[in-house]
Amino acid sequence: MRYAMAIDTNKCVGCADCVVACQTENLVPHGFSRDWIVEKVDGTYPNLDMAFQSERCNHCENAPCVRCCPTGSSHIAEGGIVLVTHDECIGCGACIESCPYDARYVHPDGYVDKCTFCIHRVDKGENPACVDVCPTYCLHFGDLDDPNSDVSKALKDRNWYVLAPEAGTKPQLYFLR
Amino acid sequence: MKEELIVSGKHLPGIYPDLHLWHWEIALYLFLGGLAGGIIFFASYFVIMGKEKEMPTAVKWASIIAPLALVIGLGALFLDLNHKLYFWRLYTTIRFQSPMSWGAWTLLLITPLSFIWVASYLKEMFPSWDWKFNFLNQFEKFVIKNRKGLAWILLILSLIVAVYTGILLSAFNARPLWNVSILGPLFLVSGYSSGLAAIMWISKNESERKVLSRIDLILIAVELFLIVHLFMGFMAGTAVKQEAFNLFLGGPFTVSFWVFVVLLGLVLPGVLEIFELRGYHVPKWVPAFLILFGGLVFRFVMVEAGQITRYLY
Amino acid sequence: MKTRRQFIKISTAGVGAAALGLQALNMTGANLFPDQFSGDPVSDEDLTPYPTYCEVCFWKCAAWSYVDKKGKIRKVVGNANDPNSNGRLCPRGTGGIGMYYDEDRLKTPLIRETKKDGTHYFRKASWDEALGLVASKMKEIKEKYGPEAFGYFNHGNPGTHLEHLMRAYGSETNAEPAYAQCRGPRSAAYYATYGAYIGSPENTDIRDTRCLVLIGSHIGENMHNTQVQEMSMAIDQKATIITVDPRFSTPAAKSKYWLPIKPATDIALLMAWIHVLIYEELYNKDFVKKYTFGFDQLKKHVKNMTPEWAYGITTISPDLIRRTAREMAGHAPSVVIHPGRHVVWYGDDTQRERAMAILTALLGAWGKRGSLYLPEAKHLPHFPQPKYPEPKWMWKDVNEGKYPLATMGITTEIIKASIPRYKNKHQVKAWFSAGTNLPLSMPDKRLFQEAVQSIEFFAVMDTMPMEVTGYADVVLPEATYLERYDLLRSAQGRYPSIALRMPSVKPKYDSKPGWWIMKQIGERLGLHDYYNYNDYSEVIDWQLKQVGSSLDEMKKIGVKKFERETGPLYLAHNEDFTFNTNTGKVELYSTEFQEAGFDPMPVYTPHPEPPQSHYRLIYGRSPMHTFSRTQNNHYLWDLQKQNSVWVHPSVASLWSLKQGDKVWLKNQDDAVTDFPVEVRVTERIRWDSVYMVHGFGHSDKHLSRAYGRGASDEKMITHYAMDPIMGGTGMRINFVTFLKDNPNKKKEDKA
Numbered sequence A: 001m002r003y004a005m006a007i008d009t010n011k012c013v014g015c016a017d018c019v020v021a022c023q024t025e026n027l028v029p030h031g032f033s034r035d036w037i038v039e040k041v042d043g044t045y046p047n048l049d050m051a052f053q054s055e056r057c058n059h060c061e062n063a064p065c066v067r068c069c070p071t072g073s074s075h076i077a078e079g080g081i082v083l084v085t086h087d088e089c090i091g092c093g094a095c096i097e098s099c100p101y102d103a104r105y106v107h108p109d110g111y112v113d114k115c116t117f118c119i120h121r122v123d124k125g126e127n128p129a130c131v132d133v134c135p136t137y138c139l140h141f142g143d144l145d146d147p148n149s150d151v152s153k154a155l156k157d158r159n160w161y162v163l164a165p166e167a168g169t170k171p172q173l174y175f176l177r
Numbered sequence B: 001m002k003e004e005l006i007v008s009g010k011h012l013p014g015i016y017p018d019l020h021l022w023h024w025e026i027a028l029y030l031f032l033g034g035l036a037g038g039i040i041f042f043a044s045y046f047v048i049m050g051k052e053k054e055m056p057t058a059v060k061w062a063s064i065i066a067p068l069a070l071v072i073g074l075g076a077l078f079l080d081l082n083h084k085l086y087f088w089r090l091y092t093t094i095r096f097q098s099p100m101s102w103g104a105w106t107l108l109l110i111t112p113l114s115f116i117w118v119a120s121y122l123k124e125m126f127p128s129w130d131w132k133f134n135f136l137n138q139f140e141k142f143v144i145k146n147r148k149g150l151a152w153i154l155l156i157l158s159l160i161v162a163v164y165t166g167i168l169l170s171a172f173n174a175r176p177l178w179n180v181s182i183l184g185p186l187f188l189v190s191g192y193s194s195g196l197a198a199i200m201w202i203s204k205n206e207s208e209r210k211v212l213s214r215i216d217l218i219l220i221a222v223e224l225f226l227i228v229h230l231f232m233g234f235m236a237g238t239a240v241k242q243e244a245f246n247l248f249l250g251g252p253f254t255v256s257f258w259v260f261v262v263l264l265g266l267v268l269p270g271v272l273e274i275f276e277l278r279g280y281h282v283p284k285w286v287p288a289f290l291i292l293f294g295g296l297v298f299r300f301v302m303v304e305a306g307q308i309t310r311y312l313y
Numbered sequence C: 001m002k003t004r005r006q007f008i009k010i011s012t013a014g015v016g017a018a019a020l021g022l023q024a025l026n027m028t029g030a031n032l033f034p035d036q037f038s039g040d041p042v043s044d045e046d047l048t049p050y051p052t053y054c055e056v057c058f059w060k061c062a063a064w065s066y067v068d069k070k071g072k073i074r075k076v077v078g079n080a081n082d083p084n085s086n087g088r089l090c091p092r093g094t095g096g097i098g099m100y101y102d103e104d105r106l107k108t109p110l111i112r113e114t115k116k117d118g119t120h121y122f123r124k125a126s127w128d129e130a131l132g133l134v135a136s137k138m139k140e141i142k143e144k145y146g147p148e149a150f151g152y153f154n155h156g157n158p159g160t161h162l163e164h165l166m167r168a169y170g171s172e173t174n175a176e177p178a179y180a181q182c183r184g185p186r187s188a189a190y191y192a193t194y195g196a197y198i199g200s201p202e203n204t205d206i207r208d209t210r211c212l213v214l215i216g217s218h219i220g221e222n223m224h225n226t227q228v229q230e231m232s233m234a235i236d237q238k239a240t241i242i243t244v245d246p247r248f249s250t251p252a253a254k255s256k257y258w259l260p261i262k263p264a265t266d267i268a269l270l271m272a273w274i275h276v277l278i279y280e281e282l283y284n285k286d287f288v289k290k291y292t293f294g295f296d297q298l299k300k301h302v303k304n305m306t307p308e309w310a311y312g313i314t315t316i317s318p319d320l321i322r323r324t325a326r327e328m329a330g331h332a333p334s335v336v337i338h339p340g341r342h343v344v345w346y347g348d349d350t351q352r353e354r355a356m357a358i359l360t361a362l363l364g365a366w367g368k369r370g371s372l373y374l375p376e377a378k379h380l381p382h383f384p385q386p387k388y389p390e391p392k393w394m395w396k397d398v399n400e401g402k403y404p405l406a407t408m409g410i411t412t413e414i415i416k417a418s419i420p421r422y423k424n425k426h427q428v429k430a431w432f433s434a435g436t437n438l439p440l441s442m443p444d445k446r447l448f449q450e451a452v453q454s455i456e457f458f459a460v461m462d463t464m465p466m467e468v469t470g471y472a473d474v475v476l477p478e479a480t481y482l483e484r485y486d487l488l489r490s491a492q493g494r495y496p497s498i499a500l501r502m503p504s505v506k507p508k509y510d511s512k513p514g515w516w517i518m519k520q521i522g523e524r525l526g527l528h529d530y531y532n533y534n535d536y537s538e539v540i541d542w543q544l545k546q547v548g549s550s551l552d553e554m555k556k557i558g559v560k561k562f563e564r565e566t567g568p569l570y571l572a573h574n575e576d577f578t579f580n581t582n583t584g585k586v587e588l589y590s591t592e593f594q595e596a597g598f599d600p601m602p603v604y605t606p607h608p609e610p611p612q613s614h615y616r617l618i619y620g621r622s623p624m625h626t627f628s629r630t631q632n633n634h635y636l637w638d639l640q641k642q643n644s645v646w647v648h649p650s651v652a653s654l655w656s657l658k659q660g661d662k663v664w665l666k667n668q669d670d671a672v673t674d675f676p677v678e679v680r681v682t683e684r685i686r687w688d689s690v691y692m693v694h695g696f697g698h699s700d701k702h703l704s705r706a707y708g709r710g711a712s713d714e715k716m717i718t719h720y721a722m723d724p725i726m727g728g729t730g731m732r733i734n735f736v737t738f739l740k741d742n743p744n745k746k747k748e749d750k751a
């Protein structure tokens, strides 16, 4: 099993609904977020291109954050989901320093937190909160090993790219062009 | 025109837009780790070489600094933890891939051993010293008898500690400035050089200082060589590496690095040491101070600058 | 000069110190999180869902409010059976719980008092006292001037409860910014053309269209939920999107064709499109022949309105005009010419909307799959009550014969009628407002300020200490939508649906539901017969029973759908259909306009250009905020704390402005923004215009987060062009320039 997410940058409108849904679902305190939106504009008026990227932890297959963690608090769970066990985390920040995507943050309670792929929902066969809220249906989640999963289908006929592949982390967020 | 905006905001205080999660605590810790490593290395090295008598400061007096530096360093590290009450989690597991983990374990070993080392010399240094408890006296005897063995262990641990201060950073491939294999040797050499400087500073023994000075000159040369290599690597590297390099070439760290670390922290003390060896009078604290200061600034610069370098946005 | 109704900005030591205290606490780590952040995520089964529908904008998406075992609202999630939301709220709806948790909320009734030195302040009051005061003032006005002199401003559900009270009391002297500052021209134009309004949610069949044409509509920034969702579905179906916008808007980026039009010239483009359709014989001949009136006149009218003619006006190349016209024709009738929503741009907006309606007809893109479908809503019978009294005069009379085709009150006219110097025949003497923040939503703030000084009494019902409350004599704190029963929502759509809003928690602080507040006032005015119930749930239950449901059922399902009763969603082929117009046809040539003395067919007239070193101020929506109402909502504030002014790189270099520089804006009438605004240098905007998101630049210090953030477009809209047909206020005719030094500084220093 290999959970992954595909983000359709053509359909995304950059509304950040996914950010708010994550915050309310996961009780992310004010002033913090597990996901965020990047707007990319290129060209000169009136020959312009624009795309939006909804970003979060890439649940890297080769996760440096997990390697660097001195306590084993950061770990890879079933399906490749990278998680932090809060009461094993000492808040040393090694994982934060090691993440090329700046996807983690220090929770005001001291431990390090990040996107969990909403494992508490995924375990029940539901989609992550951000996926289920997106008004443009541009987030696709599922198991890459299952050809019928939403994410596999979304990736099938589309060009995609990942972020900072040169960092060698094998990220599992696929951005559809 | 190209624009890349984070339109929702990226709400990661201390992490975005610029990573500045690690502050003076880590820099100080890396410096003190290197310093202690250097002192311990030379203390045990001279014992192993049977030069205990010729190098009294290196073996005995300076080694008092090592455990203190380690304790202060550990204190700084602890201060930096955000989830302090859980620090003991470090010692419920060994993660070989995590420099932080084996660093923590090494420190767990080297800190008490360095105390023991100092303790074993207390009677020599302060003849009136008395352990009061018999078992302590017994233990002292045991240590003194096995000092060479202890020296070997400390020698190896001191290597690990000093190298680890560099590898801790170089293991982070997310930060292009740090992610270079040369950082381990560089921090090792720099740490040892600091150790030497500390010894030289307190040493009252002319001949001892001469020996140390000669070693230090070699270390300074090696360090300069490694620094040149480091920057050549950046220049030949990918875009992100070049950006990292630019922090030091016209960027915000240009002065602090080239003036404070390289000129004042390496070249000038090197020159002064050469003068001293040639017989000119140089106040002994000057080159020592410059090296220590340069080493400290080096850690600060590397910790701060490294956190700015990134892959995205 | 001490004015009678000073705007009360509470910046007294008390409030400041309390805020500081809180911060200090935060810093020591105590009381770190507001209530809603303790605990771990839980599965939905451990939460209790209460049905509601969203009140963050007026799309009214049905939703579930999830409450945990401790009675804490965790989240609001769309109701999957709701055609407005399809189970997905927009960011503002998802962040709606921030309205409930906002610690700056209005907490108790407030009454304006005057200190000895003449300054004003708000005193906390009991409900009984506040309601009694409102009722006694209403009695007083009624006795002195008649109930008609009590004007009111309303929007959304709170506004509807107010309207009921006021009509029972005898006044129909009302207006809402959602008409003359929003959809008014569209209503007049489509009514004149098709004999029917567009309504809300718009009956646009975007989901199934082959071609979506957006004239300014910036769907995706304008987050009206179903529209955004359907645009995404249309992209999946590879529909062609054509966007006309001077700015590279979000939908422009998703369009096959983006027409970067020169602002204020849309009518020329539309007429040229019409020209191409007619003269290249691309129009839908069957539809035109069977259903329309005035084709020949139209053909003659547009004879010279060629793409070449339009090019000189719009800067859109003739080739692009022709290609897009042909593309539309190629997909006809499966084309949505989006009627737009906020359409009060330049004062000839009804005519622009007419051109869009005519274009729609030429494509036969009405009543067909993928065009405008025939919407239906469930009629909910009115809870039994006596007839409303007939007022002696009403909003229409305030217009004094102008704007004959207005179908609702016009904000600026009611405001003018409140100022004696305008010598209106009908004078408005007191105001009541609910659910609208007039000072930030209507043009010409000075007019508002003059009026508010002139009236004798002003009561405001709101949830937040918005600008409008600062002018009130009595502030009535309403409970948020998550804490109250409210009107049933009956939405128009492909099929009728209704939705229930019920409280999921008790009202916080001493706030009360709007129905309760209005009923209390009504009772004090002896209007008991209009309030023949103890709890609003009785009204809801009664209404539901009339349509075969019940409160109990709705509590479980939240949304109920009904079968259509008016026939199919689309016209059948060649089906006879009589339109509700003078001619019974789709009027390409408007007999109604002709009778009223307006151009029966749209004519392009040039609009003023920006003066030297000024730029046209155009404005729009942020997807993360609603007007001026959400800037203090902690969730949405986190996403976007302030607006920026978009400036083309060439303009930026002319003014030596850099990304992130702070500037003040000054308009042609020397109005200056209260606060500086950040510059965004971007290719997404033309060099003759600047762009800002509406709703920022709050000046009320009670709004601890929103205060002083960004600039208010409203402050720059001192000038507006009245639409002579229906009284819409065209607001994109203001021109601004940049000030690099704080122009407000001197004033501050003196104060």
Ligand SMILES: Nc1nc2c(c(=O)[nH]1)N[C@H]1C(S)=C(S)[C@@H](COP(=O)(O)OP(=O)(O)OC[C@H]3O[C@@H](n4cnc5c(=O)[nH]c(N)nc54)[C@H](O)[C@@H]3O)O[C@H]1N2
Pocket: C055, C154, C155, C158, C177, C178, C179, C181, C182, C183, C341, C342, C434, C435, C436, C437, C438, C440, C441, C442, C443, C461, C462, C463, C464, C466, C468, C478, C479, C480, C481, C514, C619, C620, C626, C627, C628, C629, C694, C713, C714, C717, C731
């Ligand atoms: N400059 C400028 N002006 C504009 C526009 C623009 O783009 N630019 N847009 C125009 C358009 S399209 C429209 S529709 C209008 C809308 O203008 P308004 O009708 O004024 O709408 P809002 O700004 O949302 O103001 C709503 C008020 O209702 C309050 N409120 C929110 N929820 C509740 C509730 O549950 N109960 C009560 N009692 N009050 C509540 C809010 O706190 C706020 O004070 O503005 C128009 N004016």
Ligand SMILES: Nc1nc2c(c(=O)[nH]1)N[C@H]1C(S)=C(S)[C@@H](COP(=O)(O)OP(=O)(O)OC[C@H]3O[C@@H](n4cnc5c(=O)[nH]c(N)nc54)[C@H](O)[C@@H]3O)O[C@H]1N2
Pocket: C057, C182, C183, C215, C216, C217, C218, C219, C221, C222, C223, C224, C244, C245, C246, C247, C249, C261, C262, C263, C264, C265, C266, C340, C341, C342, C343, C345, C618, C619, C620, C621, C622, C623, C624, C625, C626, C627, C691, C732
């Ligand atoms: N997130 C969010 N969504 C909302 C609202 C909200 O407050 N927040 N409010 C809702 C309400 S009540 C309304 S009425 C709608 C309003 O939303 P729309 O009806 O989409 O409003 P417009 O004024 O048409 O859209 C503004 C766009 O018009 C463009 N524009 C400016 N001048 C011209 C011009 O001369 N010609 C052309 N062709 N385009 C021009 C601007 O660049 C901008 O992209 O949004 C609704 N949706």
Ligand code: SF4
Pocket: A011, A012, A013, A014, A015, A016, A017, A018, A019, A037, A052, A054, A133, A134, A135, A136, A137, A138, A139
């Ligand atoms: S909710 Fe969807 S459309 Fe909105 S920003 Fe997130 S991914 Fe994009």
Ligand code: SF4
Pocket: A056, A057, A058, A059, A060, A063, A064, A065, A066, A082, A098, A099, A100, A101, A102, A103, A104, A114, A169
């Ligand atoms: S994105 Fe960062 S936090 Fe997530 S798995 Fe990769 S390295 Fe770890």
Ligand code: SF4
Pocket: A068, A069, A070, A071, A072, A073, A074, A084, A088, A089, A090, A091, A092, A093, A094, A095, A096, A112
């Ligand atoms: S902060 Fe926590 S999760 Fe991150 S490396 Fe340290 S212990 Fe591991």
Ligand code: SF4
Pocket: A021, A022, A023, A025, A026, A034, A035, A056, A114, A115, A116, A117, A118, A128, A129, A130, A131
């Ligand atoms: S998957 Fe869940 S935790 Fe991750 S960003 Fe989406 S909502 Fe947040």
Ligand code: SF4
Pocket: C054, C055, C056, C057, C058, C059, C060, C061, C088, C089, C090, C091, C092, C093, C094, C223, C224, C225, C226, C626
């Ligand atoms: S469109 Fe958004 S803000 Fe408006 S009612 Fe729906 S969810 Fe609420």
Ligand SMILES: [Mo]
Pocket: C178, C181, C182, C183, C341, C342
């Ligand atoms: Mo509107």
